[in-house]
Amino acid sequence: MSAPLAERLRPDSLDHYIGQKHLVGEGAIMRKAIESGNIPSMIFWGPPGVGKTTLANIISKQLKRPFYSLSAINSGVKDIREVIDRAKSDAFFGTNNPILFIDEIHRFSKSQQDSLLGAVEKGVITLIGATTENPSFEVISALLSRCQVYVLKHLEKEDLESLIDHAIHHDVVLKKKKIVIRENEALLRLSGGDARKLLNVFELVVQSMDNEKKIVIDNDMVMQIVQQNMAIYDKGGEQHYDIISAFIKSIRGSDPNAAVYYLARMLEGGEDPLFIARRLVILASEDIGNANANALLLANNCFQAVNMIGMPEGRIVLAQTVTYLASSAKSNASYEAINSAQMLVQQTGDLPVPLHLRNAPTKLMKDIGYGKDYKYAHSYEGNFTSQEFMPEEIAGTKLYDPGNNARERELRNFLRSLWDKKYDY
Numbered sequence: 191m192s193a194p195l196a197e198r199l200r201p202d203s204l205d206h207y208i209g210q211k212h213l214v215g216e217g218a219i220m221r222k223a224i225e226s227g228n229i230p231s232m233i234f235w236g237p238p239g240v241g242k243t244t245l246a247n248i249i250s251k252q253l254k255r256p257f258y259s260l261s262a263i264n265s266g267v268k269d270i271r272e273v274i275d276r277a278k279s280d281a282f283f284g285t286n287n288p289i290l291f292i293d294e295i296h297r298f299s300k301s302q303q304d305s306l307l308g309a310v311e312k313g314v315i316t317l318i319g320a321t322t323e324n325p326s327f328e329v330i331s332a333l334l335s336r337c338q339v340y341v342l343k344h345l346e347k348e349d350l351e352s353l354i355d356h357a358i359h360h361d362v363v364l365k366k367k368k369i370v371i372r373e374n375e376a377l378l379r380l381s382g383g384d385a386r387k388l389l390n391v392f393e394l395v396v397q398s399m400d401n402e403k404k405i406v407i408d409n410d411m412v413m414q415i416v417q418q419n420m421a422i423y424d425k426g427g428e429q430h431y432d433i434i435s436a437f438i439k440s441i442r443g444s445d446p447n448a449a450v451y452y453l454a455r456m457l458e459g460g461e462d463p464l465f466i467a468r469r470l471v472i473l474a475s476e477d478i479g480n481a482n483a484n485a486l487l488l489a490n491n492c493f494q495a496v497n498m499i500g501m502p503e504g505r506i507v508l509a510q511t512v513t514y515l516a517s518s519a520k521s522n523a524s525y526e527a528i529n530s531a532q533m534l535v536q537q538t539g540d541l542p543v544p545l546h547l548r549n550a551p552t553k554l555m556k557d558i559g560y561g562k563d564y565k566y567a568h569s570y571e572g573n574f575t576s577q578e579f580m581p582e583e584i585a586g587t588k589l590y591d592p593g594n595n596a597r598e599r600e601l602r603n604f605l606r607s608l609w610d611k612k613y614d615y
Contacts, residue, residue, distance in 0.1 A: 196386045198361055199353075200244055202251055206387070208356070209241055209349040210342055220340060224249055231310050231317040233295070233334070236342030239384030240318035243343075246291040249318070256280060256288035258315075262297035267305045274309045288315055293301035295319035296328035303330045310336050323465075344383030352379075353385055354392060369405045376412040391416060433459075438469065442477045453505075455510050463504050467493040470511055481521035481595040488514055514562045521593030530589045532596040541581035543568065574608055586615045 201207050204214050204221060213220040223229050229249065234242040250257035258273045277288045289307075292298070309315045310333065317337060325339055345353075351374065358369050371377075377395075381388035391412070398415045399405045436451035455468060467489075474489035492511040496504035512606060520532035565575045578585055592598035592605070592615075606615035 192517060194390065195357060195361060195364070196389040198206075199357055199389065200247070202248060204248055204252065205257065207241065207244065207248060207346045208352055210245070213342070227253055229316060231255070231337045231340045233319045233321060233329060233337045233340055234342055235321050235323075235325050235520070237322055237344055237383065239381075239388075240342045240345055240384035241385065242342055243291070243293060244288065246318045246320070247454070250291075253286070253289075255286045255316070257291065257508065258288055258340045259291045259293070262292055262294040262302075265292075267302055274314060276310070277315050285467040287313060288361055290315040290317050292317065292319045294321065296321040296323040296325070298433050300301070300330055303333050305314075307336070309331055323462075324412065327468075328367045328580040341574075345381075345385055346372075346383075348380060350383070350385070350388055351382055353388060357392060366404060367396065368403065369396065369407065376409040376416075377407070380412070380416060396547055396585050431614070436471060437466075439474055441512065441516045442520065444516055444518075444520065446513040449512050449516040451510055454509060455520075457505055457508075463496050463501055463508060464493065467496045467506060467511075467564075470508075470515060474515060477520055477522055478515060478518050479521045479524040480601060481519040481523075481593055482597060485515055485518050519597070521598055522594055523591055523598060525594045527590040528596045534584065534587065534589070538584060541583050544578060544581065576612070586612055 193410060194269070207214060210216060215221065216223075234245065236242060236362075247257065249255075256277075258276070260269055260273065273290055279288070280288060290309075295303075306315075310317050318332075319325075319329070319337070325334055329337075330503060354371065354377065358364055358371075375394060377388060380391050395407060395412055395415050396405055399411075433452055433455055437449060437456065440448035453466065457463065470489045471486070471493055474485040478485040488511055492507050495507045499507070512519065545560060546562055546564040548560040550556045556562075565577045567573050567575060569575075580587060592602040604612070604615050609615060
């Protein structure tokens with residue numbers, strides 16, 4: 191049996207690499223580095239199927255460097271040390287500095303990432319890590335500071351079309367068949383910008399019509415074949431976004447039953463539990479906010495707990511948090527406040543800070559009025575005295591409007607007691 195189409199078409203040079211022109215197109219920053227032969231350790235951050243692994247392989251081949259590959263899913267500190275020891279041994283015999291490629295590096299623990307530091311810093315290896323998660327959150331700062339982060343993007347429509355055309359005319363299996371693409375919208379939509387998924391779907395469609403002398407592909411036929419064969423949940427594809435959307439909207443809509451159902455759909459489909467936990471932290475502020483300040487505390491603790499204990503026990507923590515958030519009072523007042531504030535900043539620009547609020551660390555600044563007439567709130571009864579905090583041009587602008595729930599009604603009444611003559615609370 192031949193290898194999958196995506197593997198058969200994996201390019202071995204930049205000239206055949208499709209996509210990421212902002213990085214490897216003519217004159218682009220990474221291409222220049224590769225052509226110079228002097229590359230830094232790197233982190234490739236991007237969605238699945240956009241060429242992270244392929245690009246790492248191409249760099250190794252073009253620079254004639256030994257290539258070691260580890261997956262963070264099934265590798266540990268012992269595996270890392272073995273590779274580093276081999277790299278040191280190879281260097282003794284004059285071999286070029288090797289490349290260590292680590293797929294899904296965001297799944298490595300802090301101690302696993304720490305074990306890479308010395309070898310990266312001393313140049314024993316050149317690290318190329320691949321991640322679908324923001325490296326600022328998932329890669330320790332010491333390692334991140336020693337790596338250049340490159341962002342890989344979803345493939346464009348033209349890239350995907352080029353990929354299909356290349357497969358039809360150059361693949362050893364497909365070029366023997368007569369394939370006509372009458373419509374490609376379904377293929378492109380199902381791919382979600384993922385080259386591997388596009389080729390998998392395309393190969394599935396072709397194989398399903400293998401008895402035909404002429405294979406004519408259109409949208410209806412693609413959808414019919416794919417729906418008969420596709421898995422119930424694809425964490426890297428379109429349904430991934432549909433399920434997470436339904437999940438978030440169920441919590442926002444205060445339906446704990448639907449919310450925990452969609453949680454189960456994602457967990458059973460192999461979704462990263464930390465991805466789910468991160469979304470809960472965001473939701474706790476965006477959709478609950480000050481209606482229940484405990485929501486953010488619980489969501490943040492949920493993320494920490496799931497990260498610490500892992501699965502399958504982490505599902506219990508997720509379920510508790512999901513049902514609590516769904517059952518909580520809701521408010522998007524803080525979310526609306528920052529949106530309004532940012533819009534106001536964009537409209538009004540850098541307005542001068544009132545003089546009495548400015549920091550005055552030098553005598554000159556004090557002499558010209560910095561900090562003059564500032565009223566220290568704690569020096570007054572109730573730890574409050576009315577003064578102006580906004581720039582003069584937008585004085586009196588209300589940006590935070592508390593929601594209609596028990597906790598924020600308390601906040602509204604408190605703010606009204608302080609600012610009844612200034613803000614309309």
